[in-house]
Amino acid sequence: MSAPLPTSDFRLPTPRTYAILGTGALGGFYGARLQQAGCEVHFLLRSDYEQVQQHGLVVESIDGDFTLPQVKAYRTVQEMPTCDVVVVALKTTQNHLLPELLPPIVKPTGVVLVLQNGWGIETQVAELVGSDRVMGGLCFLCSNKVGPGHIRHLDYGQITLADYAADYAPCGITDRLKQIASDFEQAGIAIELAEDLLIARWKKLMWNIPFNGLSVVLNATTDAMMAHPQTRSLAKSLMQEVQAGCTACARFLSGSDRSISSDFIDTMLDYTAKMKPYRTSMKIDYDAGQPLEVEAIVGNPLRMAQQAGLELPQMTMLYQQLTFLAAQQSS
Known part of the structure; x- marks a missing residue:
């Protein structure tokens, strides 16, 4: 080194x-x-x-x-x-x-x-x-x-x-x-x-976890997900879990109170609603039969939150669904 x-x-x-x-x-x-x-x-x-x-x-x-x-x-x-x-x-x-x-x-x-x-x-x-x-x-x-x-x-x-x-x-x-x-x-x-890179990373996860993950599970582009009230609500719930995961992670690693403002969730939802119809990188990989970045994007932050003593049920379900689809694809 x-x-x-x-x-x-x-x-x-x-x-x-x-x-x-x-x-x-x-x-x-x-x-x-x-x-x-x-x-x-x-x-x-x-x-x-x-x-x-x-x-x-x-x-x-x-x-x-x-x-x-x-x-x-x-x-x-x-x-x-x-x-x-x-x-x-x-x-x-x-x-x-x-x-x-x-x-x-x-x-x-x-x-x-x-x-x-x-x-x-x-x-x-x-x-x-x-x-x-x-x-x-x-x-x-x-x-x-x-x-x-x-x-x-x-x-x-x-x-x-x-x-x-x-x-x-x-x-x-x-x-x-x-x-x-x-x-x-x-x-x-x-x-x-x-x-603060920790906060910056979790802010990006706040978009990547719901939209990359759901785009594969639901076979949908961003515009379709944002146009459906229940799916938009699901994305927001996942964002709120990511927000909680960030706070727990910061406390676990450094004992400090560092968190993402709730306003940022609405900002990301508004950005996504205004985006041109977009097929996420994970959806492109899935459609092409390529390996999915499930562990880095969903698995690693989920395990970090669990290590910090926090259970995130909706993120856990999304992770389980993605690992199943990834395994089916590679078999």
């Missing part, structure tokens, strides 16, 4: 180099926007490598379509240079690969920015690179990969950035957060800086 660096006075170099692990709907979109804005970006690809190597990346976006005819594309991390910021945009179902992917490409003074859904991901990454070299990012993005090297951005795009510390202790707004935020903002991405 690399030696920890003091987060408070750790400044990244200017300009910064970026590596994108997972050039899909999320990593491909943000990486392409960073390169379009002038950043040096290196993309790890698997099945799309030949297409992207020859033809670049194509982004259809509500903010304006663009093509990057040439990108720095690689099939393995061994071919990639070390970078200042390594963006983890893989599905969490591939996180077993991180021990081989991360060490070769993170500079000794670099950081890992985790742009993944779920709970506890930063802790796993910290075991590989040191807890003072990890940041979390929560993306509110409607984007799909519609073909090899072809991304369609439908709506939103903002990211909440926060620094990580052991047991998700609040870190405040650090210099390196501001530096990385400035790169994304230069690329036209709205950024919110958060002092």
Whole structure:
């Protein structure tokens, strides 16, 4: 493990180099926007490598379509240079690969920015690179990969950035957060800086748990769920359980009173009602017969709440339903 660096006075170099692990709907979109804005970006690809190597990346976006005819594309991390910021945009179902992917490409003074859904991901990454070299990012993005090297951005795009510390202790707004935020903002991405990654993570779970989960169980898009009063009510009940889980988690890990305002639930419901009809990432994976991120998005936070002594019955039922569907699909 690399030696920890003091987060408070750790400044990244200017300009910064970026590596994108997972050039899909999320990593491909943000990486392409960073390169379009002038950043040096290196993309790890698997099945799309030949297409992207020859033809670049194509982004259809509500903010304006663009093509990057040439990108720095690689099939393995061994071919990639070390970078200042390594963006983890893989599905969490591939996180077993991180021990081989991360060490070769993170500079000794670099950081890992985790742009993944779920709970506890930063802790796993910290075991590989040191807890003072990890940041979390929560993306509110409607984007799909519609073909090899072809991304369609439908709506939103903002990211909440926060620094990580052991047991998700609040870190405040650090210099390196501001530096990385400035790169994304230069690329036209709205950024919110958060002092507390624990709260930021559970806020994202407040959307991901009900809407990713219910979209699979109910075979529905967001607009259909929001248009049905009973389903909207069910989503709100799940959000309230996530809210309670956040409070219990904070008390268990640090003994502190940290919570999400009830107003945030209504805000998320309003955002979702105004979204263009959207098939969630978990629904896309389910329809394509791909592994589902059930454990990271639902299982891990549920177990965290139970460890803190809190039972969440509706989230438990959703988890049981999703694990059944995932098992049926893989059998």
